[in-house]
Amino acid sequence: MSTVVLENVTKVYPGGFVAIDRMNLRAEEGELLVLLGPSGCGKSTLLRMIAGLEEITSGSLWLDGRLANDLTPRERNVAMVFQSGALYPHRTVRGNLSFPLEIAGVEVPEIRERVEALAKALQIEETLDRRPHTLSGGQRQRVAMGRAILRQPSLFLMDEPLSNLDAGMRTELRMEISSLVRSLGITTIYVTHDQVEALSLADRIAIINRGVLQDIGTPAQVYNDPATAFTAAFLSSQQLNLLAATVRTPQNQYVLLDFGPSQIVIPWTDPRAYAVSRHTGMQIIVGIRPDVLVPVSDQAEGPTLVGRVRTLEYHGHEWLAFLEAGIPAVSVPQPPDQRRHLMAGTTGKARSLIRRMLGRENGAAAQPPSASAPAGSHRRADLIVRLSSRPAWRVGEYARVAVDVAQLMLFTMDGARIDPPRR
Ligand SMILES: Nc1ncnc2c1ncn2[C@@H]1O[C@H](COP(=O)(O)OP(=O)(O)OP(=O)(O)O)[C@@H](O)[C@H]1O
Ligand SMILES: [Mg+2]
Structure with a gap:
């Protein structure tokens, strides 16, 4: 032992x-x-x-x-x-x-x-x-x-x-x-x-x-x-929905996650609301597991997202639906490439040698990825929804899903949790 x-x-x-x-x-x-x-x-x-x-x-x-x-x-x-x-x-x-x-x-x-x-x-x-x-x-x-x-x-x-x-x-x-x-x-x-x-x-x-x-x-x-978006994505059995949202706090009445075409309210009663509100005016990453999105009717109350059904996939024990919701997608944030550490403490000749090694004469490899412009954010996400049986949706039509706000995972643009995990 x-x-x-x-x-x-x-x-x-x-x-x-x-x-x-x-x-x-x-x-x-x-x-x-x-x-x-x-x-x-x-x-x-x-x-x-x-x-x-x-x-x-x-x-x-x-x-x-x-x-x-x-x-x-x-x-x-x-x-x-x-x-x-x-x-x-x-x-x-x-x-x-x-x-x-x-x-x-x-x-x-x-x-x-x-x-x-x-x-x-x-x-x-x-x-x-x-x-x-x-x-x-x-x-x-x-x-x-x-x-x-x-x-x-x-x-x-x-x-x-x-x-x-x-x-x-x-x-x-x-x-x-x-x-x-x-x-x-x-x-x-x-x-x-x-x-x-x-x-x-x-x-x-x-x-x-x-x-x-x-x-x-x-x-x-x-x-x-x-603790991180990487962990959430890596442990997710289907692809995790990683969406970009801007945090807003209109008249300080509640916290709003603004996805562009749709918004979701986080009430002040939510234990994470204060931590999120500190990002007001900034973009954050919202992680949603495909199985926490539930099909609802257009009259449904509470937080929902809407999208056009692009594909329905049969997987035997489940169905996956891909909705075009017009929400910006975010790639999984990666820690900075380790090779940049080579640059620390080096000067002149060594630096240019390393740059050549990395194939970046201009030294761009020495920079960590920009947190404010996540790769893929210009892309529109397909919202992936996991269903236990075939939904009554038709390809090309609009569909609405309810969102359980408590199950949203909230990360900064560099992938760290906004509300600290309990360990
Ligand atoms: N002897 C070595 N010299 C230089 N680089 C190495 C050497 N051994 C491993 N690496 C590099 O170090 C990194 C980590 O390698 P490692 O074998 O530990 O990965 P791993 O997580 O076990 O991957 P896998 O799941 O594919 O086995 C890789 O990029 C690999 O190319
Ligand atoms: Mg190995």
């Missing part, structure tokens, strides 16, 4: 690419912490730094209260399971499973007993005398998992261990991993880019984008109360 603490951990690869930027993170003893983020965001880099397979450029890593930056992988006593279940190809399954016990000097009869018991628990006892290349992907991952368990590590590090498997096998092994690591009580850091896997497996989820921590909390906290 082990705690893991990262303090301002940064990774700069040779060539200057900042893969992890001042990461602060803590995994509690026995916790299953999931690192979630898109491809290239730095998940594997982070895991490899914890394992000791990658040097930490700056910052501190503490394992069980001990500064671990300079410990060898062996001294850290971690077991890592990779995406492709890296096994020794010339050893049988039994040989692979026995290996960590042989290294530890365990007696042969005990090795046999422990390997067979675990193989039975992992449902791979039939494969014990076979070589890895004769196994299915799922079986290989079970062997890799078994070998990690037999090492009795203080810490499990798993890098997308299920991503090569088909959906059915993924669900099955996911449940097994969950109950296995919890029954062993071993602290586990698990990397995935699959939000369903993260939500269903984690005690807590850390969401990472471009090497920067976006949010951390229990699955319910980060899903229902996301």
